[in-house]
Every structure is written in C-alpha cells, then in structure tokens.
Amino acid sequence: xxxxxxxxxxxxxxxxxxxxxxxxxxxxxxxxxxxxxxxxxxxxxxxxxxxxxxxxxxxxxxxxxxxxxxxxxxxxxxxxxxxxxxxxxxxxxxxxxxxxxxxxxxxxxxxxxxxxxxxxxxxxxxxxxxxxxxxxxxxxxxxxxxxxxxxxxxxxxxxxxxxxxxxxxxxxxxxxxxxxxxxxxxxxxxxxxxxxxxxxxxxxxxxxxxxxxxxxxxxxxxxxxxxxxxxxxxxxxxxxxxxxxxxxxxxxxxxxxxxxxxxxxxxxxxxxxxxxxxxxxxxxxxxxxxxxxxxxxxxxxxxxxxxxxxxxxxxxxxxxxxxxxxxxxxxxxxxxxxxxxxxxxxxxxxxxxxxxxxxxxxxxxxxxxxxxxxxxxx
Amino acid sequence: xxxxxxxxxxxxxxxxxxxxxxxxxxxxxxxxxxxxxxxxxxxxxxxxxxxxxxxxxxxxxxxxxxxxxxxxxxxxxxxxxxxxxxxxxxxxxxxxxxxxxxxxxxxxxxxxxxxxxxxxxxxxxxxxxxxxxxxxxxxxxxxxxxxxxxxxxxxxxxxxxxxxxxxxxxxxxxxxxxxxxxxxxxxxxxxxxxxxxxxxxxxxxxxxxxxxxxxxxxxxxxxxxxxxxxxxxxxxxxxxxxxxxxxxxxxxxxxxxxxxxxxxxxxxxxxxxxxxxxxxxxxxxxxxxxxxxxxxxxxxxxxxxxxxxxxxxxxxxxxxxxxxxxxxxxxxxxxxxxxxxxxxxxxxxxxxxxxxxxxxxxxxxxxxxxxxxxxxxx
Numbered sequence: 001x002x003x004x005x006x007x008x009x010x011x012x013x014x015x016x017x018x019x020x021x022x023x024x025x026x027x028x029x030x031x032x033x034x035x036x037x038x039x040x041x042x043x044x045x046x047x048x049x050x051x052x053x054x055x056x057x058x059x060x061x062x063x064x065x066x067x068x069x070x071x072x073x074x075x076x077x078x079x080x081x082x083x084x085x086x087x088x089x090x091x092x093x094x095x096x097x098x099x100x101x102x103x104x105x106x107x108x109x110x111x112x113x114x115x116x117x118x119x120x121x122x123x124x125x126x127x128x129x130x131x132x133x134x135x136x137x138x139x140x141x142x143x144x145x146x147x148x149x150x151x152x153x154x155x156x157x158x159x160x161x162x163x164x165x166x167x168x169x170x171x172x173x174x175x176x177x178x179x180x181x182x183x184x185x186x187x188x189x190x191x192x193x194x195x196x197x198x199x200x201x202x203x204x205x206x207x208x209x210x211x212x213x214x215x216x217x218x219x220x221x222x223x224x225x226x227x228x229x230x231x232x233x234x235x236x237x238x239x240x241x242x243x244x245x246x247x248x249x250x251x252x253x254x255x256x257x258x259x260x261x262x263x264x265x266x267x268x269x270x271x272x273x274x275x276x277x278x279x280x281x282x283x284x285x286x287x288x289x290x291x292x293x294x295x296x297x298x299x300x301x302x303x304x305x306x307x308x309x310x311x312x313x314x315x316x317x318x319x320x321x322x323x324x325x326x327x328x329x330x331x332x333x334x335x336x337x338x339x340x341x342x343x344x345x346x347x348x349x350x351x352x353x354x355x356x357x358x359x360x361x362x363x364x365x366x367x368x369x370x371x372x373x374x375x376x377x378x
Numbered sequence: 379x380x381x382x383x384x385x386x387x388x389x390x391x392x393x394x395x396x397x398x399x400x401x402x403x404x405x406x407x408x409x410x411x412x413x414x415x416x417x418x419x420x421x422x423x424x425x426x427x428x429x430x431x432x433x434x435x436x437x438x439x440x441x442x443x444x445x446x447x448x449x450x451x452x453x454x455x456x457x458x459x460x461x462x463x464x465x466x467x468x469x470x471x472x473x474x475x476x477x478x479x480x481x482x483x484x485x486x487x488x489x490x491x492x493x494x495x496x497x498x499x500x501x502x503x504x505x506x507x508x509x510x511x512x513x514x515x516x517x518x519x520x521x522x523x524x525x526x527x528x529x530x531x532x533x534x535x536x537x538x539x540x541x542x543x544x545x546x547x548x549x550x551x552x553x554x555x556x557x558x559x560x561x562x563x564x565x566x567x568x569x570x571x572x573x574x575x576x577x578x579x580x581x582x583x584x585x586x587x588x589x590x591x592x593x594x595x596x597x598x599x600x601x602x603x604x605x606x607x608x609x610x611x612x613x614x615x616x617x618x619x620x621x622x623x624x625x626x627x628x629x630x631x632x633x634x635x636x637x638x639x640x641x642x643x644x645x646x647x648x649x650x651x652x653x654x655x656x657x658x659x660x661x662x663x664x665x666x667x668x669x670x671x672x673x674x675x676x677x678x679x680x681x682x683x684x685x686x687x688x689x690x691x692x693x694x695x696x697x698x699x700x701x702x703x704x705x706x707x708x709x710x711x712x713x714x715x716x717x718x719x720x721x722x723x724x725x726x727x728x729x730x731x732x733x734x735x736x737x738x739x740x741x742x743x744x745x746x747x748x749x750x751x752x753x754x755x756x
Contacts, residue, residue: 009467011756043696064697084697085642087654088717089387109643112716140698141643141652173695264463265487265519274519276465281756284662284729317551318421318728319442319462320518338490339466350696351662355732357755377735378389378659 011281015359019256034226041235049372091120121162129166136194137174145194167210175218188223196228239349258343273323279316285351298344389659393737397634412604419613427750499540507544514572515552523572545588553596566601574606617727636721657694663729676722
C-alpha cells in the first residue's frame with residue numbers, strides 16, 4: 001500500500017529504493033569489468049529484501065554474526081563466509097548450520113583458533129573450511145602477509161581431519177582513514193597484494209587452492225587491479241553514507257538511507273531546531289569527525305531528501321537531536337514549525353541502520369511503498 | 379535455571395542484580411531524606427523486570443518514547459510523564475493511551491506545541507495535562523525560567539478546553555559536563571531554582587498547582603536542596619556507568635551492567651587483544667572522551683567483573699573490539715587465550731544497553747539466574 005511520508009511515525013529509517021538499486025548496479029558493473037564477483041557483506045543491510053538485489057552473480061554472502069549466517073541460510077543462501085575470528089563457544093552453532101546444509105566457512109588468524117575449530121569439526125565428523133585472515137594494513141586482525149604464521153596455519157589446516165584450508169581473506173579497513181582517491185587506490189593494491197602474494201607462497205608450499213578475498217567499499221570503488229582475487233566483499237556500498245561521500249566514494253545524493261524526524265522545538269536565540277531524532281535513532285557514530293567536512297551526527301535534508309543549506313545535527317540526547325548551522329548562525333524558526341518532517345543523512349550506514357528494526361522503503365518521489373524488516377542480535 | 383557465565387553466547391549484556399538493587403536503594407534513601415519521591419526514567423532500563431524495583435514509593439514513571447509509555451501502562455503503571463517535546467503526528471497514539479486509562483502527561487516548550495496538543499484534546503473530548511519544559515542550563519529544550527514564554531504557555535493551558543496546566547519540568551543535562559562535586563551541586567541548585575521560582579511566579583499569576591519536576595542522576599546524587607520540588611526523574615542511577623564514575627557519582631564497582639565478550643584474536647606486537655565485542659555491542663558512545671580518565675569504548679574486567687590493570691577497549695569495528703593498555707605497552711597474549719571471557723564496563727549505560735534485546739542477570743558470584751527482555755523502537 002503506497003502511503004505519503006507524512007503518515008509515518010518518527011523517527012523512522014527510510015530507504016530510497018532507486019538509490020539502493022543504482023548503488024548495487026554500479027558496484028557490480030565496476031567489478032564485472034575486472035571479471036571478479038562479489039560476496040556482499042550483509043552486516044549493513046541485515047535484510048533479505050535489501051541484499052537479495054546484490055545476489056545475482058554473487059558467489060555467496062559475507063556475515064559478521066552467526067545470526068546473519070542463519071538468516072541468510074534460512075533465506076536461500078548456502079555459501080556463507082563468517083568473516084570474524086571464531087571463539088570456541090560459537091562452534092556448536094556453526095556446526096549445526098553446516099549440518100543443515102550451509103557451506104559455511106570460518107575465519108582464523110592463529111593456530112590456536114584453527115585447532116579449536118578442527119577439534120570440533122573432527123568430533124562432529126565434519127571438515128570445516130577455514131580461511132586465514134591476513135592483516136593488510138595493521139588495522140585490526142590477521143597474520144602478516146607472507147608470514148611464517150600464515151604458512152603454519154595453512155599447513156595445519158591442510159593436514160587436519162576436522163578442518164580444511166579455505167583460502168585467504170583481508171579487509172582494508174584502513175582505507176576509511178585515507179584522504180585522497182590515490183591513497184585509497186594504494187590501499188587497494190596493498191590489500192590485493194597481501195592476499196594474492198600470500199596465496200602464491202602457500203601454493204608453492206603445496207596448498208590447495210581456496211578463495212582469495214578482499215573487500216572494503218572504498219578499495220572496491222577505486223582499486224585499479226583485482227588480478228588473482230576471487231571475490232570482493234562489500235556491504236556499505238548498497239546504502240553509502242557521509243563517510244563514503246567524504247572519501248569521494250559517492251556523492252551525497254547517492255546515500256540511500258536517511259532518518260525521518262519531526263521538529264519538536266526551537267531555540268531561536270541559539271540558532272537551534274530540536275527534533276525527535278536523537279542518538280537512539282541516528283546512533284552515536286561520529287565517523288566524519290576527523291574529516292575536512294564534519295557533519296556532526298548527520299546532514300539535514302528536507303522531506304524530499306535535499307540538503308538544507310549547511311544544517312547538521314550538532315548534538316544528540318537519547319531522543320533529542322539538535323540541529324544548527326555547521327559554522328553557527330541564525331536559523332529562521334518560522335521555516336521549521338513544530339511537526340515539520342526532516343531527513344537526516346547518516347555518517348555511517350551500518351551504525352544508523354542498526355538502530356532500527358525495519359526500513360520504510362520510498363520510491364523516487366518519496367511515497368512509502370514497502371516496509372522491510374531487519375534482523376539484529378548475534 | 380542457574381547457569382554458569384561460560385554457557386552464555388557472546389557478546390551479551392550482563393546485569394548484576396545485587397548492584398542494581400544497591401543503586402536503587404541508595405538513590406531512594408537519599409531522596410527520602412529530602413522528602414521527595416522519584417519518578418524513575420525508564421529509558422535506561424526499558425524493562426519492567428528492572429525498573430519495577432524502583433517503583434515502590436514512586437509517583438509514576440518518566441518515558442522518552444510512546445513505546446515506553448505503552449509498555450509501562452501495559453505493565454501496570456498509570457502515571458506517566460512523556461518528557462520529550464511533542465510532535466502533532468504522535469498525538470493520536472498518546473490520546474489512545476489516555477483513553478485506555480493512562481494518566482499520561484505531555485511536554486511542551488512553545489505555544490505552538492501547546493495549541494497542537496489542545497486542539498487534539500478538544501477534538502477527543504479530553505483535557506490533556508501538559509508540563510512546560512524549563513531550560514535550566516542552556517543545554518537542550520525548554521523556555522527560560524521566569525520567562526514571559528512560560529507565563530504565556532501556562533496562561534494558555536489554564537484556559538484551554540483540550541489541555542490543562544500540568545506543572546513544570548527541567549533536566550540539568552549540563553551536569554554531565556561538570557568536573558567537580560561542587561559544580562554538580564551548583565547545577566542541582568540552578569535546576570531546582572529554575573522550576574521552583576517559575577512555579578512561584580505562575581502561582582502568583584493564579585496558575586493551578588502542578589508537578590515541579592527536576593532530574594538527572596548527577597544532580598539527584600549531589601543536590602543539597604529539593605525544597606519545592608515534587609519529584610525527581612532519574613534513570614541511569616539504576617545501572618551507573620563510567621561517565622557517572624568519572625563524575626564521582628558512583629564508583630566503578632557500582633556499575634551494574636557490563637558486556638560479556640570473548641577473546642577471538644591477539645596482535646602481540648601491537649599489544650592488542652581482539653574480542654567479539656565491537657560497537658554493535660558496546661555502542662559508539664565515547665562519553666568519557668573528554669574526561670580526565672578516558673576509557674575508550676569501555677573498561678576491561680575479568681569474568682568476575684574486576685578491572686584488569688589499565689586495559690580498555692581502544693577501538694571498535696562493528697563486531698571487533700580492540701583491547702589495549704590505556705597508555706600503550708605490552709600485553710601478555712598467553713593471559714588471553716582464544717575464548718577467554720571478559721566483561722566490558724560501558725561509558726554510557728543507556729547507549730550500551732540499547733544495543734541488546736535482553737539482560738542476562740547474574741548474582742553476586744556470577745551465576746546466570748534470569749533473562750529479562752528489553753523493549754526497543756519508538
């Protein structure tokens with residue numbers, strides 16, 4: 001049932017379907033040009049209704065929780081990469097999902113973790129595929145490219161009864177700190193080399209072939225080479241956000257999600273408009289804080305999604321968002337009557353979307369055409 | 379069914395019942411000494427199983443969403459103050475709750491909002507109580523103490539058919555920025571005077587009596603006078619957090635909630651321990667960032683809840699938390715095997731608890747004794 005935006009209760013999460021589809025098509029076309037398929041990361045969308053559009057031609061999905069893995073499998077995706085290091089206590093659930101038929105691959109960056117996985121696999125008469133995480137930019141987890149540790153884990157997995165070598169993966173999370181397209185392109189090449197060179201070393205050691213997986217939305221957008229890579233993992237690209245716009249990965253007009261809020265008050269002497277979109281709706285993410293253009297807790301748009309001058313959400317309480325001009329200055333209170341609807345573009349799509357249980361989907365002219373549920377939890 | 383902590387899946391939200399009860403008793407006893415009752419704010423706990431312990435002797439509850447109001451009413455609390463400015467589109471839901479028997483009071487800080495409420499009330503043959511929000515510290519919403527605006531709104535409500543004057547409320551949110559007990563005590567007195575003096579002015583104008591409501595956990599903890607105040611609204615006090623500890627409102631040992639996480643990796647050359655507690659579990663709240671002691675994304679404790687040296691969560695990805703020493707330095711990886719359970723104390727109880735759908739309740743020796751569901755959404 002198509003409804004006008006004004007019938008929604010605020011705050012709520014809007015998803016512009018046309019922008020979503022455009023973002024998905026653009027990334028797919030770019031990587032198709034390099035002959036490399038996607039393994040979309042569903043941690044951003046957390047909704048089959050959203051990420052299903054990215055599945056045709058994809059090798060499977062990437063997940064960051066077992067809840068996402070179970071959800072993906074229940075909705076028809078068998079090939080799943082759990083791209084977070086494993087803790088032994090989660091193995092029973094992972095094995096249960098494999099026993100139901102999921103081709104679930106786990107991740108390890110230590111012999112200790114690989115052994116724990118193999119022990120459980122052996123006890124369950126399963127041989128669990130494990131990818132080794134490679135640390136391509138000193139940013140998070142993983143063993144070093146071309147390291148003895150990578151060699152040791154691969155050798156262990158090759159001879160294991162309860163696990164097997166599934167390949168290599170890395171994530172250039174450091175690309176979020178880049179400040180130019182050239183820097184992101186360099187990060188992409190480091191990301192690629194980290195896994196491709198290590199895979200070649202392991203192949204020379206006699207390892208079976210496996211996946212060679214890279215991925216971050218910035219590096220996937222600007223990477224100049226993908227030779228040797230078997231798949232690209234990206235999630236934010238479906239929605240984009242102000243961090244991606246700040247990196248030059250997209251334009252502000254490409255951002256597919258926004259939070260619909262209502263004006264609930266004004267403080268004219270301070271130049272403030274107060275809305276019902278606080279951090280409970282926008283999240284506490286301040287991803288643009290260190291960027292040349294800091295959007296506070298989000299960029300303020302009118303009901304049609306057009307930015308209103310230099311208005312941003314300058315501060316948040318739990319259920320109050322305070323809007324002001326970026327550099328300070330007067331705001332005409334008469335332009336913001338109580339009840340006026342505004343849309344806030346998010347710093348970080350993953351964090352803002354996670355504050356909601358569903359998307360209100362809008363078409364190109366702002367009519368509400370559907371509601372897509374999201375999953376949460378672990 | 380009592381279970382050991384090790385049977386829980388991580389990340390999960392722990393609630394120490396003994397600390398919860400102690401915090402609730404302490405605040406109640408303090409305010410009883412001043413002869414002033416509580417109106418607990420349920421936006422922190424969002425669970426009847428939690429806030430019910432604070433209800434005996436309370437005048438009702440405070441809420442920040444209509445979802446909280448409906449939940450409270452469905453669970454037996456009739457006297458409810460919705461302490462956020464109203465947008466007209468929410469009035470039908472508010473009126474429906476009143477029609478079911480809830481004594482729901484709304485908040486306004488402009489004639490425009492008061493008129494919108496009164497118009498709906500009149501159409502529904504209801505006379506909706508409205509409190510006027512007073513801005514005691516230039517921090518958020520409200521009209522100035524002793525202002526003509528307060529007088530105008532009160533006068534309008536007195537003669538309205540669809541609304542009535544319900545009293546005054548203020549929130550000393552600025553107390554979170556205080557850096558000494560004396561400063562918080564001053565903030566408490568400003569908070570008190572803002573509403574008590576304005577109430578006296580309105581009484582002299584001929585206003586009926588109504589509530590005179592103050593509240594923030596810091597000012598309720600250190601306020602020296604509550605004369606003329608009819609109720610105190612507090613929420614965080616039930617759990618406490620690192621922000622409250624940083625303000626001297628509680629000790630670290632009083633913090634009743636923590637996030638249970640598992641070690642999933644180590645980066646010994648960087649002094650990092652990696653866990654499955656990222657910002658999806660801890661929230662993006664960096665409430666202690668500007669404090670003398672910055673706890674990053676949370677203070678790291680062992681399974682029994684005791685802080686481990688100077689370990690904090692220094693950075694977060696969506697499902698990865700990176701633990702390191704506050705000032706940097708080596709961490710013995712052997713002390714943090716894969717799968718080791720740790721507990722992270724939160725910067726901000728409201729934000730961290732909001733990332734979860736339930737509490738795993740533990741007793742004084744860390745056994746899991748219950749699971750309390752939380753509500754979310756609006």
